[in-house]
Amino acid sequence: MPGGPVLVAATDATRVEAPVTLKAYLMCAFAAFGGIFFGYDSGYINGVLAMEYVVHKYTGLDPETTADDDFVLPSWQKSLIVSILSLGTFFGAIIAGDCADFIGRRTTVITGCFIFCIGVVMQTASTEYKLLVAGRAIAGIGVGFVSAIIILYMSEIAPKKVRGAIVSGYQFCITIGLLLASCVDYGTEDYDTTASYRIPIALQMLWAIILAVGLFFLPESPRYFVKRGNLDKAAEVLARLRGQSRDSEYIQMELAEIVANHEYELQVIPQGSYINSWAQCFKGSLWKPNSNLRRTILGTSLQMMQQWTGVNFVFYFGTSFFDDLGTIDDPFLISLITTLVNVLSTPISFWTIEKFGRRPLLIWGALGMVICQFIVAIVGVTTDNDSSTKAMIAFICIYIFFFASTWGPGAWVVIGEIFPLPIRSRGVGLSTASNWLWNCIIAVITPYMVGTDKGNLGPRVFFIWGSLCAVCFVYAYFLVYETKGLTLEQVDRLMEETTPRTSSKWVPHSTYASEMGLTEKGTLQPEVIDDVVRRGSAV
Numbered sequence: 001m002p003g004g005p006v007l008v009a010a011t012d013a014t015r016v017e018a019p020v021t022l023k024a025y026l027m028c029a030f031a032a033f034g035g036i037f038f039g040y041d042s043g044y045i046n047g048v049l050a051m052e053y054v055v056h057k058y059t060g061l062d063p064e065t066t067a068d069d070d071f072v073l074p075s076w077q078k079s080l081i082v083s084i085l086s087l088g089t090f091f092g093a094i095i096a097g098d099c100a101d102f103i104g105r106r107t108t109v110i111t112g113c114f115i116f117c118i119g120v121v122m123q124t125a126s127t128e129y130k131l132l133v134a135g136r137a138i139a140g141i142g143v144g145f146v147s148a149i150i151i152l153y154m155s156e157i158a159p160k161k162v163r164g165a166i167v168s169g170y171q172f173c174i175t176i177g178l179l180l181a182s183c184v185d186y187g188t189e190d191y192d193t194t195a196s197y198r199i200p201i202a203l204q205m206l207w208a209i210i211l212a213v214g215l216f217f218l219p220e221s222p223r224y225f226v227k228r229g230n231l232d233k234a235a236e237v238l239a240r241l242r243g244q245s246r247d248s249e250y251i252q253m254e255l256a257e258i259v260a261n262h263e264y265e266l267q268v269i270p271q272g273s274y275i276n277s278w279a280q281c282f283k284g285s286l287w288k289p290n291s292n293l294r295r296t297i298l299g300t301s302l303q304m305m306q307q308w309t310g311v312n313f314v315f316y317f318g319t320s321f322f323d324d325l326g327t328i329d330d331p332f333l334i335s336l337i338t339t340l341v342n343v344l345s346t347p348i349s350f351w352t353i354e355k356f357g358r359r360p361l362l363i364w365g366a367l368g369m370v371i372c373q374f375i376v377a378i379v380g381v382t383t384d385n386d387s388s389t390k391a392m393i394a395f396i397c398i399y400i401f402f403f404a405s406t407w408g409p410g411a412w413v414v415i416g417e418i419f420p421l422p423i424r425s426r427g428v429g430l431s432t433a434s435n436w437l438w439n440c441i442i443a444v445i446t447p448y449m450v451g452t453d454k455g456n457l458g459p460r461v462f463f464i465w466g467s468l469c470a471v472c473f474v475y476a477y478f479l480v481y482e483t484k485g486l487t488l489e490q491v492d493r494l495m496e497e498t499t500p501r502t503s504s505k506w507v508p509h510s511t512y513a514s515e516m517g518l519t520e521k522g523t524l525q526p527e528v529i530d531d532v533v534r535r536g537s538a539v
């Protein structure tokens, strides 16, 4: 590869990482902005569908002459408008995994922003529910692109020491998106014009434009270039991301290890046809902890468990739940408080996820949630007065605190780390799709559990969420690996050599590059580079 990078392989796995400049940190952190989409989009629709102007316009009912209980959109329309987004997102996340390998991570996210804007324009233009539904489905595909690939992109570009904190920044942006949605809905709900729903809907385009324009100036993931066999570009972007010169030993070492790991994985996971490369995500033994099948199950089930914590019960149905308790003057205010607790508690994870690690956060976070939810349920079924309602609200807020500082960010951090490069983009896409699928399933079944004319569980529903959080506790204890402070390549090795319960004691002891003998006098051999380039261009 004439004029290409001189790749020096690390021989000592514990060598220090490149000191990262502030600018480099900020570049990685910017991508977290993608979380705003996720939060805003999940949050704004409930408020819009409850607006008087919207109900009047979409149903033709007159608020003056219609009884309050009848002045609503038909349930099936409401449910379709809300859940169609998750459907779009589910497919978007899966398709995006493929695109990320073909056109790059960054370009896939920018494409997602574009698709999203088309969907938003349709929704803004809508004056009846059909166009709104179609617009939400298309916007959902865009959100799927963004939500899956931003995680992949951030995990791949972040320096290992702060990877967890940076991906937690994504969760922080989700919470800000949810808060913004409540505030904007609150601000426009009394307008008596189409501005009531058009403003909250159209505003989303701003997030897409900021993200797309910002990403345009950020570099592509070096791991994508390695996968495509473009080592020159990989060296160049890595140098930009770390704020070091491309010939520096740090950059050469990091790149050599990415290349060597990719080579190693390709020996274990040969790439083939398109179908075959999808099939790779499900290959291997169910009993082998590091098999691809196990990693795919781990990523998808972790996101499922995150939804099973019941957090969206509070965000999607909190207002009506508090209303049904009967002793609360302003249920909207309580909802706003839970949303604020969510925003303010998330940044704690920036520090704890790197200091204590992923496992303790998920294990202790689940335990904290179990305790709070059982207290809410027990207080709710045994007493019925002002102070018991206040106690329930307090424990719901503490429960949100535990979610926001542990499982909220933790689930996203872990799915960005557990897949080897050949199946990473699809693995992250599938895991994100699982988040949206369960999000949707829970949103659809919850009204049947709590609706006063249906299951009417009331506060007893917290026994269900509490029990599911107990499952999360056991799940985290037995299945989640400790991956803090390791490069993605070291995580791959960790999963081969240890079990979740012993993973926190594992230390990197060698590198792929040195072990595989890909190097000669510390430099990757020219034939290895040629091989990577040839194979990459054939993908």
Ligand code: BGC
Pocket: 042, 171, 174, 175, 178, 306, 311, 312, 315, 342, 407, 408, 409, 435, 439
């Ligand atoms: C979850 C969402 C949830 C949000 C709350 C995210 O990590 O995936 O479903 O609404 O956190 O902050």
